[in-house]
Amino acid sequence: CWARVRGRLREEVGEVEYRTWLRQMTLAGIDGEEAVVLLPTRFLRDWVRGHYGDRLRALWVQENVGIRRIDVRVAANARVTDSADDQQAEGGLAETLAPSRPEPRAEVKPDPRSDWSAPLDPRFTxxxxxxxxxxxxxxxxxxxxxxxxxxxxxxxxxxxxxxxxxxxxxxxxxxxxxxxxxxxxxxxxxxxxxxxxxxxxxxxxxxxxxxxxxxxxxxxxxxxxxxxxxxxxxxxxxxxxxxxxxxxxxxxxxxxxxxxxxxxxxxxxxxxxxxxxxxxxxxHATTYELRLSILEAKAIAASAKVDKRVMEFLAHKITSNVRELEGALNRLIAHANLFGREVTIETAQEVLKDILRAHDRRVTIEEIQKRVAEHYNIRLTDMSSARRARNVARPRQVAMYLAKQLTQRSLPEIGRRFGNRDHTTVMHAVSRIAELMQADSGFAEDVELLRRMLEV
Ligand code: ADP
Ligand code: MG
CATH class of the missing domain: 3.40.50.300 (P-loop containing nucleotide triphosphate hydrolases)
Structure with a gap:
């Protein structure tokens, strides 16, 4: 019956989520109306409680009418994570994990008359x-x-x-x-x-x-x-x-x-x-710069090492609200902790699929030109200018390549948007960039990064 509960949960949440959060869950036993479930760390316990607790209970109730409650605990013989890193990560994750706000800081005595006040979040200073x-x-x-x-x-x-x-x-x-x-x-x-x-x-x-x-x-x-x-x-x-x-x-x-x-x-x-x-x-709505600074500050506060490019990726992709941005970062930090390795952009894309999908939108040639010009530090007007200097021509080719990859536009149309160039010029640019990416992995990575930032 436990196996069935696990199986159903696995079907519901999908393989990636299951393997990330639930694989290590074991059944300790059944105590009257309560099923006791164990996880190896406090962090996982809180996560499972917060995110899957209700589902677990519902599945159990369906399976076994006798059970009314689920108690998710840290296994006594398990590695209790109390290393500095884990502690920090837990602090950073509190928002995602704990439905209720943590208590006010211990050193500040609550004012006896302020029974009016809701608790203040110690992280909001x-x-x-x-x-x-x-x-x-x-x-x-x-x-x-x-x-x-x-x-x-x-x-x-x-x-x-x-x-x-x-x-x-x-x-x-x-x-x-x-x-x-x-x-x-x-x-x-x-x-x-x-x-x-x-x-x-x-x-x-x-x-x-x-x-x-x-x-x-x-x-x-x-x-x-x-x-x-x-x-x-x-x-x-x-x-x-x-x-x-x-x-x-x-x-x-x-x-x-x-x-x-x-x-x-x-x-x-x-x-x-x-x-x-x-x-x-x-x-006001945040800017890219502010989002990036916030991510950097949060990563430092969580003592987590996060690849700068992953943060840039997030700051580009999640633009609407800081809470979501933070949630995304926390998820990546949790993921990195769990697997003991730094998150790459690919992993970020996988782990944040749901959030990113909500932020997806069709990319336009204008956006591609703008982003590429910014990236290579050239003027936007040079995307359509006649200048042929390598430092201008190469980024322009990259932009054409990306326009071909990411939009539905035809070659002649793309050519027109790049200063009325011929479709053969675009074709040449596309194959040239593909070639260069083959030959130079650093360059390929660069273009890939741009692509991910723009990607629908
Ligand atoms: P609001 O009340 O405007 O909806 P919050 O104050 O709850 O937004 O902010 C949402 C989350 O984003 C919080 O976790 C908060 O700490 C964080 N946040 C928002 N702006 C900043 C900022 N400038 N610096 C650091 N964290 C921020
Ligand atoms: Mg608010």
């Missing part, structure tokens, strides 16, 4: 926030508020931007910094959703007065993802009053949302107006 053009203004504002809460012009601080661009990270950073510098300040950080549930709970238990009073006794109120209150008129109203009371009393408010106050349609006008009265800072 100013130190770990990578600053670049798209977020430097928001970062500077957050720093300023942390240093001098409630200073004029910065209250409220309104941070906005798309998913996974660092709003929550910055808010936690502010909270940590204020806690460290002014331990007596009472900070309440929570999501707008949490705010609403507490408000509703207070209504139900007829304790709204207590709710109002305790909330108004905080020194810093931080509400994350305010857009959640759209269409929740009563909660908005309550928030509006709390907001006014606190600002009038000289307390700092920090709010985040996915849009600017003026674009938060469905939020009451008077609330929008007040939200826009202090400092409004936008977290």
């Amino acid at each position: 100013f130190d770990t926030f990578v600053v670049g053009k798209p977020n430097e203004f928001a970062y500077a504002c957050a720093r300023r508020v942390a240093e001098k809460p409630a200073s004029p012009g910065f209250n409220p601080l309104f941070l906005y931007g798309g998913v996974g661009l660092g709003k929550t990270h910055l808010m936690h950073s502010v909270a940590w910094a204020i806690r460290e510098a002014h331990s007596q300040r009472n900070i309440a950080y929570m999501s707008a959703e949490k705010f609403m549930y507490r408000f509703i709970a207070a209504l139900r238990s007829q304790s709204t007065m207590e709710f109002k009073e305790s909330l108004r006794s905080v020194d810093v109120l931080m509400i994350d993802d305010l857009q959640f209150l759209i269409g929740k008129d009563n909660t908005q109203e309550e928030f509006f009053h709390t907001f006014n009371a606190l600002v009038d009393a000289g307390k700092q408010i920090v709010v985040s949302a996915d849009k600017s106050p003026s674009d938060l349609n469905g939020l009451e006008d008077r609330l929008r107006t007040r939200l826009g009265c202090g400092m409004v800072a936008d977290l």
Whole structure:
């Protein structure tokens, strides 16, 4: 019966995933309603618990009606991974592994009055926030508020931007910094959703007065993802009053949302107006440079050695949101740990198939020209110019070769897009590059890298 559970799981997740995560899983025994499953390391245990726990349980229940629970444990006689590297990797993977946030740092005593606050993520501090053009203004504002809460012009601080661009990270950073510098300040950080549930709970238990009073006794109120209150008129109203009371009393408010106050349609006008009265800072979409810096910082933090080209590949491919980028990196680090060797671009492609597929798009000749020009450090206009110097002509041939490989365009069409060249020129370029790749493995690798970065 255990064999069947394993077999079904193997079918469901596929061979690669199974071999990566589940192969080493064994059944220790059945204890009443509980099946005890063993894995050799804490890391694998957490991973299996987090990613396959529910599935395992469901499969068991189907197989054997007597079983209700699965306990995934580290095998007692197994190598318990406590080497420095493994520890680090576990830290870095916490986001992917643990559904709940880790506890706040031990050395910071929780403020007895801040039972309002949701736990702060110890990884979200100013130190770990990578600053670049798209977020430097928001970062500077957050720093300023942390240093001098409630200073004029910065209250409220309104941070906005798309998913996974660092709003929550910055808010936690502010909270940590204020806690460290002014331990007596009472900070309440929570999501707008949490705010609403507490408000509703207070209504139900007829304790709204207590709710109002305790909330108004905080020194810093931080509400994350305010857009959640759209269409929740009563909660908005309550928030509006709390907001006014606190600002009038000289307390700092920090709010985040996915849009600017003026674009938060469905939020009451008077609330929008007040939200826009202090400092409004936008977290812009990341640039390639910022993504690469973030990857580098995260790899260092996880004490993991990741090939620079793999990081470049990720920074090119996963452009939408930092959380996904981090998730991808963590997966690769986990993979490298498990197999004890560095990840190559090929492995990255295999391991991240699902994520990459979501980011796939058709590549255009323009993109190819741009990327190749950047790569070889020539001007984009030289892709169509008549210049024949080798340092220009060779990259141009590479771009033609890639255009042939990666797009559906015909040779004449490709020729036209490269400064009205003849189709025979394109044909020559394609075969010449293929030849060179055969002869020179360094060059081949270079072109392969470009291809992967562009690949659909
Ligand atoms: P948001 O709240 O805007 O949706 P988060 O603050 O939750 O985004 O960020 C998502 C993930 O990306 C977090 O793990 C966070 O640490 C990371 N992250 C985002 N921006 C940065 C940055 N500039 N430097 C380091 N990590 C970042
Ligand atoms: Mg957030």
